Each structure stands twice: as structure tokens, then as C-alpha cells.
Amino acid sequence: MNNSDNIYSLAVSGVQKLVPYTPGKPIAELERELGLTQIIKLASNENPLGPGGKALAAIQASLADLALYPDGNGFDLKFALSEKYALDMSQVTLGNGSNEILELVARAFLTPGLEVIFSQYAFAVYPLVTQAVGATAVVAPALNYGHDLDAMLERVNDKTRLIFIANPNNPTGTLLAHDRLQAFLQALPDTCVCVLDEAYCEFVGNKAAGDSIAWLKDHPNLLITRTFSKAYGLAGLRIGYGLSSPQLADILNRVRQPFNNNLLALAAAAAALTDIEHLQNTLACNSQGMQLITEGFKNLGLEWVVSAGNFVLVDLKMPALPIYEALLRKGVIVRPVGVYDLPNHLRITIGTPTENRLFLQALTEVMSS
Numbered sequence: 071m072n073n074s075d076n077i078y079s080l081a082v083s084g085v086q087k088l089v090p091y092t093p094g095k096p097i098a099e100l101e102r103e104l105g106l107t108q109i110i111k112l113a114s115n116e117n118p119l120g121p122g123g124k125a126l127a128a129i130q131a132s133l134a135d136l137a138l139y140p141d142g143n144g145f146d147l148k149f150a151l152s153e154k155y156a157l158d159m160s161q162v163t164l165g166n167g168s169n170e171i172l173e174l175v176a177r178a179f180l181t182p183g184l185e186v187i188f189s190q191y192a193f194a195v196y197p198l199v200t201q202a203v204g205a206t207a208v209v210a211p212a213l214n215y216g217h218d219l220d221a222m223l224e225r226v227n228d229k230t231r232l233i234f235i236a237n238p239n240n241p242t243g244t245l246l247a248h249d250r251l252q253a254f255l256q257a258l259p260d261t262c263v264c265v266l267d268e269a270y271c272e273f274v275g276n277k278a279a280g281d282s283i284a285w286l287k288d289h290p291n292l293l294i295t296r297t298f299s300k301a302y303g304l305a306g307l308r309i310g311y312g313l314s315s316p317q318l319a320d321i322l323n324r325v326r327q328p329f330n331n332n333l334l335a336l337a338a339a340a341a342a343l344t345d346i347e348h349l350q351n352t353l354a355c356n357s358q359g360m361q362l363i364t365e366g367f368k369n370l371g372l373e374w375v376v377s378a379g380n381f382v383l384v385d386l387k388m389p390a391l392p393i394y395e396a397l398l399r400k401g402v403i404v405r406p407v408g409v410y411d412l413p414n415h416l417r418i419t420i421g422t423p424t425e426n427r428l429f430l431q432a433l434t435e436v437m438s439s
């Protein structure tokens with residue numbers, strides 16, 4: 071008897087129909103496929119300047135310790151984060167990327183029968199972690215590509231256990247006003263855990279003029295997630311964190327693996343927090359690049375969604391996949407967003423000045439042929 075398809079029917083029901091997350095195309099893959107060498111990747115919202123010098127030095131210094139297990143409690147990094155945000159160390163949860171925190175919260179709080187609310191066009195990981203644990207996804211329609219907090223609140227009922235909000239949102243780059251978000255939290259029943267995903271918060275700067283961390287004091291059901299993958303340039307190491315009440319952190323801590331953060335990531339992240347100069351260079355590079363790329367869109371007569379992140383969603387007003395593929399043939403990897411129900415849009419990560427110019431040149435050529 072050899073029925074290998076039968077094994078699918080043995081998986082838990084959410085997993086049977088699960089379609090895994092599609093990451094941005096890796097540079098090496100395009101190299102293999104097309105034999106190109108000069109490839110630029112503006113597809114995964116990575117930092118075009120790379121990691122900072124302090125993170126690299128910390129990695130170098132930690133190499134000798136690789137035979138040892140990492141600190142399972144991540145003391146140094148938790149301490150640095152708690153100092154930075156004036157929180158207690160017990161309020162910090164470390165994750166193998168902030169993605170892991172999203173998964174931990176789903177595993178710790180959801181069962182089949184419970185509901186999870188997130189917005190149309192919100193980050194694709196929310197439906198995945200919901201489905202994997204067999205909970206029910208409730209999608210609130212977007213408002214101008216962003217979250218409609220009223221529509222989300224209207225969908226809260228006795229079965230709602232979790233709400234995901236990405237601010238700024240990926241892939242749209244939209245930003246919620248601080249006071250609107252605060253009012254939303256106040257209106258939310260405390261039987262509902264609210265995840266505020268701030269993977270791009272460093273890029274927002276003064277535009278948001280507000281500090282979500284101050285809300286933790288009044289909302290034991292709030293979990294703020296942040297990451298070293300984007301502004302800090304450490305996506306390859308996989309390190310992110312959650313900030314919450316000590317109680318919520320304690321719950322997440324019960325379901326995580328004992329050594330979920332690797333030794334190099336812990337050392338690099340703590341060092342990266344002290345590298346103010348690299349962060350400033352990153353933010354300056356991003357705002358100049360955003361200016362250049364949106365100017366280029368304007369010259370091509372294209373519309374885009376105003377973005378608070380390190381990427382921008384452009385509306386091509388025609389199917390985006392052929393344009394995406396034509397850009398690939400020119401060695402430029404961007405991100406198609408058909409999985410988000412945005413078949414005419416592409417998401418472009420802001421690159422270095424050279425990458426931005428090469429992208430605009432390639433796009434201009436592709437759009438005119």
C-alpha cells in the first residue's frame with residue numbers, strides 16, 4: 071500500500087488547505103535562472119545599506135562562542151530593549167524574527183471556533199498563522215488601502231480573541247493616526263488581544279508624533295511587535311521582539327522554544343541598538359530614495375500609495391505580472407502583490423541611490439515597450 075496523498079488527510083484541517091507565504095525572489099535564484107550577474111533586489115524591504123558596523127563587530131566577537139547554546143533568556147538584548155523603552159525586562163519577548171512572535175501569539179491564544187480580525191491588504195502572515203491553528207479569519211474591508219478601524223471594531227464579538235494591525239502596513243505603507251489608534255484600543259474589549267505590528271516604526275519618525283509604548287501601561291491585552299530585519303539591516307539573522315504586559319509576555323514565553331534566538335543574532339541586535347549613526351544613515355537614504363522613486367512614478371504618470379515605510383506600492387493600471395517579469399529579465403527584482411488581491415500593483419523597496427536609478431530606468435524601458 072503506497073498512497074502518499076493520503077498523508078495530507080492526516081494533517082490538522084487548517085494545515086490541509088494552507089498555502090505557504092511567498093517570499094521575495096532570492097538574488098541567487100534569478101542568477102541561476104537567467105544567468106544574470108548584476109541583479110538588484112528591491113523585493114523584501116531589506117536595508118540597502120546592509121548591517122551596521124557595530125552589529126558586524128559584535129558578530130565577529132561572538133564567533134568564538136558558537137559551540138555554546140545562546141542565552142535562552144536573551145538577558146543582554148532584553149536589558150538593552152528595556153532600557154531603551156523604559157520598560158521592565160519582563161515585558162520583552164524575543165523572537166526568531168518578529169514573525170515568530172506573531173506565530174507565538176496565535177498558538178497561545180487561538181483554538182478552532184475563535185475569530186481573528188485583520189484588514190484587507192494587511193500583512194500576509196496574519197491569515198497564515200490564523201489558519202494554521204484552525205481559527206477563523208475575519209477580514210475587514212480596507213479604507214484607502216489602509217486599516218478601517220471602525221470596520222474592524224464592528225466585527226468584534228464574543229468569539230474575537232485576536233486583532234492584528236500593521237502600522238505602517240505592509241504592502242501598502244499606510245499609517246494610522248496615533249489618536250485614532252488609541253481610541254480604538256480604548257474601545258476594544260479586554261477579552262481581545264491586540265497585536266500592533268510595528269515592523270517599520272523606525273521609518274515613521276516624527277510623522278506619527280506619538281508613542282504606542284505608553285499604551286502598554288493601560289492595556290494588558292496589547293502586544294507591540296518590532297524587528298531588527300528592516301531598519302537595522304539584520305533580516306538574515308532573524309531577530310525581532312514583542313513588548314507587552316509582563317503577563318502577556320509570560321504566556322508567549324511558555325510556548326516558545328527554549329533557544330529560539332541564535333547567539334549571533336542576540337549579540338548583533340544588542341550592538342545595533344547602539345549604532346545611532348547607521349540608523350540615521352538608513353533613514354536619510356530611505357527618505358531621499360522615496361523622493362526619487364515617487365518623482366519617477368510621477369514622471370511616468372503612475373499613481374502610488376503614500377508610504378510611511380521603506381517601500382512603496384505603485385498602481386500600474388494594468389496587470390503587474392508581465393511588468394514584474396520584464397523587470398526580472400533586466401535583473402531587477404520587485405514584489406508582485408497579486409496574493410494581496412492587488413493584481414495591478416507592484417511593491418518596490420527603496421534601495422541605494424544607484425539601485426533606485428537602475429530600477430527607474432528599467433521600469434521606464436519596460437513601460438514604454
Ligand SMILES: *Cc1c(COP(=O)(O)O)cnc(C)c1O
Pocket residue numbers: 115166167168169170193236239240267269296297298299300305308309310
Ligand atoms: C517584515 C515584516 C515583519 C517581520 O519580519 P521579521 O523578519 O520576521 O522580523 C512583520 N510584519 C510586517 C508587517 C513586516 O513587513
